[in-house]
Amino acid sequence: MDATALFKFSSGLYVVSADDGERAGACLVNTGLQVTAEPLQVSVTVNKENFTCGAIERAGHFALAVLDESADMPFIGRFGFRSSADFDKFEGIQSAVASTGDPYPAEHVCSYVACDVVQTTDVGTHLTFVGRVVDAGNLSGEPPMTYAYYHGTLKGKTPAKASSYVEGLS
Ligand SMILES: Cc1cc2nc3c(=O)[nH]c(=O)nc-3n(C[C@H](O)[C@H](O)[C@H](O)COP(=O)(O)O)c2cc1C
Numbered sequence: 293m294d295a296t297a298l299f300k301f302s303s304g305l306y307v308v309s310a311d312d313g314e315r316a317g318a319c320l321v322n323t324g325l326q327v328t329a330e331p332l333q334v335s336v337t338v339n340k341e342n343f344t345c346g347a348i349e350r351a352g353h354f355a356l357a358v359l360d361e362s363a364d365m366p367f368i369g370r371f372g373f374r375s376s377a378d379f380d381k382f383e384g385i386q387s388a389v390a391s392t393g394d395p396y397p398a399e400h401v402c403s404y405v406a407c408d409v410v411q412t413t414d415v416g417t418h419l420t421f422v423g424r425v426v427d428a429g430n431l432s433g434e435p436p437m438t439y440a441y442y443h444g445t446l447k448g449k450t451p452a453k454a455s456s457y458v459e460g461l462s
Pocket residue numbers: 317318319320321322323337338339340341342343344345371372373374375376377418442448449450451453454455456
């Protein structure tokens with residue numbers, strides 16, 4: 293089996309975040325998807341070992357911000373290669389708070405949604421959260437960043453906790 297076949301799946305890059313009232317968690321994901329239009333629902337799949345996974349579970353809501361092509365590697369590294377357990381990812385950047393109470397980055401982001409969790413599915417290493425959209429907005433006119441742009445133009449790597457990680461290939 294050649295698992296690089298899945299590298300041709302198209303996806304974007306997002307920051308998913310949740311504040312459970314104690315501490316905010318936020319991480320980079322490529323697993324944001326619209327699930328239905330009526331009602332408006334999205335899903336996001338988060339590794340159980342990521343601090344953000346527990347934050348979403350405890351909070352029962354999350355924000356999902358769509359990265360745009362202005363995002364550089366330091367910004368991506370802040371959300372994708374560090375842990376909210378020991379680092380405040382919103383310190384020193386522009387941010388806003390959705391109606392759910394979840395913070396989201398307000399720079400390098402072209403739009404966001406915020407959701408109440410309506411379903412959680414255990415898919416092994418990750419949890420898939422389905423959320424009902426209760427807040428949404430547009431921020432910039434920049435094109436959304438695709439995973440292909442991240443790999444091709446920014447020469448970005450895929451860490452082991454990403455759903456799309458393939459051992460030996462990043
Ligand atoms: C390009 C890229 C894609 C990623 N995709 C996912 C993903 O879909 N799901 C996930 O749980 N982690 C994904 N990650 C890894 C998390 O962003 C990373 O483990 C992060 O440090 C977790 O932060 P936290 O501990 O504050 O939650 C991705 C990272 C990168 C750089």
